[in-house]
Amino acid sequence: MGKPLRLGIAGLGTVGASVVRIVRSNLSTLTLRAGRPVTITAVSARDRKRDRGVDLGGFAWYDDPVAMVADPNVDVVIELIGGASGAAETLVRAALAAGKPVITANKALLARHGVELARLAEAAGVGIGFEAAVAGGIPVIKTLKESLAGNTVTGIVGILNGTCNYILTRMEKEQLSFATCLAEAQRLGYAEADPTFDVGGFDTAHKLAILTSLAFGTEIDADAIYVEGITSISLDDIKAADELGYRIKLLGVARRTDTGIEARVNPAMVPKKSVVAQTSGVLNAVAFDGDALGEVVLVGPGAGGNATASSVIADIVDQARGHLTPVFGLPVVELMPYQKAEIQAHKGGYYVRLSVYDRPGAFAGIAKSMADRDISLESIVQHRRALDGEEALGHTGAPQPVVLITYATRETEIRAALDAIEAAGHIAEKPTLIRIESL
Numbered sequence: 001m002g003k004p005l006r007l008g009i010a011g012l013g014t015v016g017a018s019v020v021r022i023v024r025s026n027l028s029t030l031t032l033r034a035g036r037p038v039t040i041t042a043v044s045a046r047d048r049k050r051d052r053g054v055d056l057g058g059f060a061w062y063d064d065p066v067a068m069v070a071d072p073n074v075d076v077v078i079e080l081i082g083g084a085s086g087a088a089e090t091l092v093r094a095a096l097a098a099g100k101p102v103i104t105a106n107k108a109l110l111a112r113h114g115v116e117l118a119r120l121a122e123a124a125g126v127g128i129g130f131e132a133a134v135a136g137g138i139p140v141i142k143t144l145k146e147s148l149a150g151n152t153v154t155g156i157v158g159i160l161n162g163t164c165n166y167i168l169t170r171m172e173k174e175q176l177s178f179a180t181c182l183a184e185a186q187r188l189g190y191a192e193a194d195p196t197f198d199v200g201g202f203d204t205a206h207k208l209a210i211l212t213s214l215a216f217g218t219e220i221d222a223d224a225i226y227v228e229g230i231t232s233i234s235l236d237d238i239k240a241a242d243e244l245g246y247r248i249k250l251l252g253v254a255r256r257t258d259t260g261i262e263a264r265v266n267p268a269m270v271p272k273k274s275v276v277a278q279t280s281g282v283l284n285a286v287a288f289d290g291d292a293l294g295e296v297v298l299v300g301p302g303a304g305g306n307a308t309a310s311s312v313i314a315d316i317v318d319q320a321r322g323h324l325t326p327v328f329g330l331p332v333v334e335l336m337p338y339q340k341a342e343i344q345a346h347k348g349g350y351y352v353r354l355s356v357y358d359r360p361g362a363f364a365g366i367a368k369s370m371a372d373r374d375i376s377l378e379s380i381v382q383h384r385r386a387l388d389g390e391e392a393l394g395h396t397g398a399p400q401p402v403v404l405i406t407y408a409t410r411e412t413e414i415r416a417a418l419d420a421i422e423a424a425g426h427i428a429e430k431p432t433l434i435r436i437e438s439l
């Protein structure tokens with residue numbers, strides 16, 4: 001049995017406390033799997049007195065996580081503080097500067113500073129493990145970096161945020177509004193008091209940025225990702241999707257295209273029969289397309305203390321075994337600059353919900369605006385509002401909901417058609433546009 005691998009854990013919140021609990025209770029199995037004893041020697045958090053429901057006896061305590069790096073009894077620094085800057089960033093930089101490997105669950109940090117940190121890790125000859133940073137407990141990083149090494153990955157589609165998936169699932173299952181489901185998610189602890197990061201799509205974008213780099217061998221560029229959240233999804237859209245054989249999911253999608261990498265986060269219509277559509281509640285799903293393998297889909301818990309700790313511990317075992325791979329799958333000099341395909345170049349089907357004035361010529365005008373841009377319609381659904389008396393016999397002039405499904409077209413074309421429809425005064429509100437993902 002080799003010499004013990006000694007861990008210093010900074011951050012003892014949801015994930016950190018679970019890591020401590022699992023390492024403590026599985027010591028003998030971990031030792032066998034790691035090929036050497038694994039032991040926690042030091043920990044750091046802000047509040048020393050807080051009861052974290054785990055036994056911290058025997059560990060050196062540090063109020064300052066950076067001071068923990070210099071502890072000669074710490075071989076590996078595990079950063080579970082969170083945040084793209086501040087204590088987490090300072091800690092990781094200090095660990096790499098000291099030549100100590102890092103394990104982190106911090107997608108925000110990697111999405112912002114990943115390439116630079118990878119460069120520092122390479123210079124120091126150490127690794128950065130981050131299995132827990134994307135899709136919590138689902139082993140997506142190892143799958144992309146190692147298991148799919150024989151493939152050219154052509155696409156990634158993922159449900160990467162459990163909060164949004166929970167909200168959309170409840171909206172559909174219980175026919176509730178977005179606001180009601182968000183409040184319920186907050187009550188159950190699935191959503192933060194300020195939910196913007198989740199429901200605005202930004203958390204998904206951070207995770208997608210990391211996956212994109214691994215899949216396509218590029219530098220990370222989180223700002224190049226087009227982001228739309230779920231705040232404008234209405235129950236009307238959820239119902240219409242259901243009638244048309246779709247479910248609405250917040251997806252992170254990245255694909256190679258002729259003009260570059262199209263990476264976007266947006267609510268999307270996905271066919272109900274797909275695995276992604278059937279991924280409900282707080283679960284995550286990630287689908288990879290590889291030229292040799294075809295499609296593989298991984299589904300599981302994308303968050304939670306134990307699930308995320310499971311991924312952190314996988315990195316600990318790799319570290320104990322001396323399994324060192326380039327941080328983003330390739331040496332940093334081999335990573336290609338990120339070449340972005342603009343969202344306007346996206347080609348696909350669209351769901352369009354319009355509030356059309358019930359006037360003579362409105363439909364003909366809408367159809368012409370579409371035809372002028374070579375947009376073919378796969379279906380048109382109109383639910384006329386119930387009217388009584390004479391109104392029901394003719395045009396009322398009142399807005400009526402109309403849903404259009406288009407065949408594949410360019411985003412520039414559909415946007416131009418909708419601008420023309422709006423300019424012609426046929427609709428009472430801004431149109432709702434949702435991309436269709438043919439999985």
Ligand SMILES: NC(=O)c1ccc[n+]([C@@H]2O[C@H](COP(=O)([O-])OP(=O)(O)OC[C@H]3O[C@@H](n4cnc5c(N)ncnc54)[C@H](OP(=O)(O)O)[C@@H]3O)[C@@H](O)[C@H]2O)c1
Pocket residue numbers: 010011012013014015016044045046047048050063064065079080081082083087105106107108132133136302303304305308
């Ligand atoms: N929670 C999940 O389900 C999940 C899933 C995947 C990835 N992650 C990632 O895992 C990381 C940790 O998340 P979490 O949910 O465990 O967070 P959390 O519950 O908020 O815990 C954060 C911990 O960091 C400590 N901390 C904050 N500032 C510090 C500082 N300056 N010095 C030392 N310690 C400091 C806090 O100390 P006190 O306890 O004393 O305040 C707390 O123990 C984040 O990067 C997150 O994105 C989380």
